[in-house]
Amino acid sequence: MTTFSTDAKTESNTPLYLANSASSPNVSYHYNPTISQYHYGPHHPMKPFRLMLTDHLVISYKLYEKMDLFTPRSATKEELLEFHSEDYIDFLQKVTPEMTAKLSDQKLAQFNIGDDCPVFDGIYDYSSKYAGASLDASRKLISGMSDIAINWSGGLHHAKKFEPSGFCYVNDIVLSILNLLRVHPRVMYIDIDLHHGDGVQEAFYTTDRVMTVSFHKFNGEFFPGTGSVDEVGIGKGKNYAINVPLKDGIDDDSYIRLFKSIMEPLITKFQPTCIVQQCGADSLGYDRLGCFNLNIRAHGECVKFIRSFGLPMLVLGGGGYTPRNVSRLWCYETSVLNDVTLDHKIPNYLPTYDWFGPDYSLHPQLEGRIDNKNSKKYLESVKHEVLEQLRYLNYAPSVQMSEIPPDLTGLTEEEEDIIKELNEETTEEKYMKRVKDEARVGEMVE
Numbered sequence: 320m321t322t323f324s325t326d327a328k329t330e331s332n333t334p335l336y337l338a339n340s341a342s343s344p345n346v347s348y349h350y351n352p353t354i355s356q357y358h359y360g361p362h363h364p365m366k367p368f369r370l371m372l373t374d375h376l377v378i379s380y381k382l383y384e385k386m387d388l389f390t391p392r393s394a395t396k397e398e399l400l401e402f403h404s405e406d407y408i409d410f411l412q413k414v415t416p417e418m419t420a421k422l423s424d425q426k427l428a429q430f431n432i433g434d435d436c437p438v439f440d441g442i443y444d445y446s447s448k449y450a451g452a453s454l455d456a457s458r459k460l461i462s463g464m465s466d467i468a469i470n471w472s473g474g475l476h477h478a479k480k481f482e483p484s485g486f487c488y489v490n491d492i493v494l495s496i497l498n499l500l501r502v503h504p505r506v507m508y509i510d511i512d513l514h515h516g517d518g519v520q521e522a523f524y525t526t527d528r529v530m531t532v533s534f535h536k537f538n539g540e541f542f543p544g545t546g547s548v549d550e551v552g553i554g555k556g557k558n559y560a561i562n563v564p565l566k567d568g569i570d571d572d573s574y575i576r577l578f579k580s581i582m583e584p585l586i587t588k589f590q591p592t593c594i595v596q597q598c599g600a601d602s603l604g605y606d607r608l609g610c611f612n613l614n615i616r617a618h619g620e621c622v623k624f625i626r627s628f629g630l631p632m633l634v635l636g637g638g639g640y641t642p643r644n645v646s647r648l649w650c651y652e653t654s655v656l657n658d659v660t661l662d663h664k665i666p667n668y669l670p671t672y673d674w675f676g677p678d679y680s681l682h683p684q685l686e687g688r689i690d691n692k693n694s695k696k697y698l699e700s701v702k703h704e705v706l707e708q709l710r711y712l713n714y715a716p717s718v719q720m721s722e723i724p725p726d727l728t729g730l731t732e733e734e735e736d737i738i739k740e741l742n743e744e745t746t747e748e749k750y751m752k753r754v755k756d757e758a759r760v761g762e763m764v765e
């Protein structure tokens with residue numbers, strides 16, 4: 320499904336990518352191809368097949384040569400319960416489209432089931448697959464096997480503890496940050512989706528160990544309605560939630576300038592030991608649900624900038640509702656993270672080549688559809704407010720890592736049992752084996 324071969328002539332004539340430097344970081348790519356086959360419904364804007372388009376592009380540019388590829392297992396129910404309530408996960412596990420028709424309005428409202436978050440076939444498997452991929456990626460970072468770990472099927476930042484929200488059922492970001500906190504004293508979460516990263520902010524609103532930073536469209540009404548600059552965290556978490564509210568039509572230059580001028584001092588002050596970046600693609604121009612003017616290069620520049628700090632990075636997908644541009648973006652960002660430059664012409668042997676016409680370019684022009692409502696003055700005032708908030712952060716919190724991290728191998732209980740059985744020998748077996756070995760030594764000496 321995701322493998323295809325090229326003819327010899329194409330192979331020899333196409334330099335698909337050029338390395339930018341001699342040494343590159345260890346990058347891992349976590350993707351279960353079956354996840355692209357789920358459907359939210361014919362009219363729903365979230366199309367999991369955008370992940371197949373992305374994977375095809377990544378493969379056709381041969382980026383697999385640069386990375387460690389993993390097909391992760393699904394998250395277990397126990398893993399999902401690290402953040403979500405048992406009631407909700409039980410519901411997700413049992414519910415089917417047929418059952419939904421018979422459920423009371425009260426039940427549907429309790430679990431926020433409706434047009435945005437419908438019940439579809441395989442809803443639980445889908446959710447546990449993308450969460451499993453983010454957890455797998457976080458484990459590779461923790462073990463030091465990867466410097467950068469990518470899961471484009473993750474980044475579903477709206478999901479809440481008790482319910483789904485905004486096309487997101489389980490919050491893979493919260494789950495993987497919880498995992499990273501077992502060994503990392505400070506994790507920074509950066510969200511460049513068009514929408515506010517409300518689910519992640521809410522989960523870590525009272526702690527100083529996770530700084531959440533979200534750049535998003537905000538006017539008080541636009542989904543999810545939160546994300547004003549005044550939302551700063553509470554208790555110990557006060558000032559560790561950062562919000563950068565933007566208006567329609569922001570362009571490449573102003574976005575990049577604002578992003579860098581805010582992120583650099585935040586990283587310097589907070590001193591994260593690990594960064595999680597959500598790369599929602601709905602902040603691109605011409606997105607089906609979007610209202611910004613960003614080009615692929617500008618979005619990627621934000622990823623490149625964060626990469627330049629050289630910290631362990633978990634890189635996730637998110638929103639993005641014009642599938643051909645979502646896949647272009649995430650393929651491009653995969654190249655950025657691997658520090659290689661891609662030919663802008665999309666390889667013509669790509670099985671899904673037709674999707675990328677008429678330009679067949681990795682970088683179509685995406686700006687100019689929406690008027691830029693962000694005046695220089697407005698952007699200056701937002702930057703000023705955020706940097707003021709930063710003044711209250713006098714230190715990077717240190718934590719006593721008292722808890723020994725449990726199970727970082729990511730094995731399920733069954734897998735562990737099998738391994739235990741393989742390793743476990745009874746005392747008698749061990750004794751008999753030693754006796755036999757000694758006997759053999761004796762034979763050889765004689």
Ligand SMILES: [Zn+2]
Nearest residue numbers: 512514601638
């Ligand atoms: Zn979004």
